[in-house]
Amino acid sequence: MKFMxxxxxxxxxxxxxxxxxxxxxxxxxxxxxxxxxxxxxxxVRALFDVGAEKVVVWDSHGDGANILFDQLDQRCEILxxxxxxxxxxxxxxxxxxxxxxGYHAMAGTVNGVLAHxxxxxxxxxxxxxxxxxxxxxxxxxxxxxRKVPLIFVASDxxxxxxxxxxxxxxxxxxxxxxxxxxxxxxxxxxxxxxQIYGTVCVAVEELAQMKPFLFKNPxxxxxxxxxxxxxxxxxxxxxxxxxxxxxxxxxxxxxxxEWKC
Numbered sequence: 098m099k100f101m102x103x104x105x106x107x108x109x110x111x112x113x114x115x116x117x118x119x120x121x122x123x124x125x126x127x128x129x130x131x132x133x134x135x136x137x138x139x140x141v142r143a144l145f146d147v148g149a150e151k152v153v154v155w156d157s158h159g160d161g162a163n164i165l166f167d168q169l170d171q172r173c174e175i176l177x178x179x180x181x182x183x184x185x186x187x188x189x190x191x192x193x194x195x196x197x198x199g200y201h202a203m204a205g206t207v208n209g210v211l212a213h214x215x216x217x218x219x220x221x222x223x224x225x226x227x228x229x230x231x232x233x234x235x236x237x238x239x240x241x242x243r244k245v246p247l248i249f250v251a252s253d254x255x256x257x258x259x260x261x262x263x264x265x266x267x268x269x270x271x272x273x274x275x276x277x278x279x280x281x282x283x284x285x286x287x288x289x290x291x292q293i294y295g296t297v298c299v300a301v302e303e304l305a306q307m308k309p310f311l312f313k314n315p316x317x318x319x320x321x322x323x324x325x326x327x328x329x330x331x332x333x334x335x336x337x338x339x340x341x342x343x344x345x346x347x348x349x350x351x352x353x354x355e356w357k358c
Contacts, residue, residue: 098193098301099151100144101185101245102137102173103236106158107201107211108252109133110272110289113279114211119218121159132286133158133199134165136251136272139290140196141170143297149193155185157236158199183354184239194248194307195240196297202255202275203231209255210275215358219327221344224319225312231256234263234310238353241309248300248307251293253281264310268300312353319347 107120109132115123144152155176156164162177202209204222214223214231222229237247250260250269257269270292273283322328322344338348
């Protein structure tokens with residue numbers, strides 16, 4: 098069995114950032130990197146303990162250089178940096194499942210800790226086939242196009258609920274309960290790591306019940322920007338996208354493998 102773990106940072110235990118800035122620029126970022134690494138290691142250990150032959154860790158946060166790579170379980174392989182042509186780079190049909198660590202709820206989620214969809218500065222909302230979606234469903238659908246199911250998500254309570262809304266079969270671990278954008282009632286980091294280990298083991302045991310998540314193709318995608326100037330800048334690099342009003346770009350894509358955030 099082969100698995101890929103996508104690692105974000107906002108959804109990790111005891112991570113809330115600071116008002117007025119991105120998590121990456123906040124004083125909480127150093128801890129976020131450490132905790133995301135520890136939570137990832139818990140998932141990696143679980144996967145190998147239940148028979149995985151290969152585990153790839155993909156740093157999916159920001160510049161793709163956030164995990165403390167030298168502290169990762171030495172058995173895993175690592176995807177890092179920016180410039181990949183799609184989400185879940187290198188993923189193909191030979192993988193048994195994908196997992197998400199440190200993910201967060203979509204933009205606009207009430208009391209979602211650091212809730213956003215790819216860019217908290219630029220994107221107000223993203224819709225697929227008329228339905229507002231976040232990174233969890235979007236990334237899961239890219240894996241789904243490769244016939245690979247999302248089997249596990251670690252996030253705050255809002256992110257976990259969002260996962261189950263789209264994919265009821267997914268196993269989840271709530272790292273914290275969101276009380277606001279920058280405040281939470283968090284579990285102890287060590288407790289979260291133990292829960293991740295145990296729940297990932299269960300997810301693999303129930304692999305036969307997991308399903309690739311897909312949107313109906315072709316997919317109509319709309320990106321609503323916070324400001325008109327952001328739309329103009331994005332339109333330059335998004336060939337084939339058209340304007341819909343002053344703050345929205347839209348495109349009809351054959352499938353989610355064509356999606357680039």
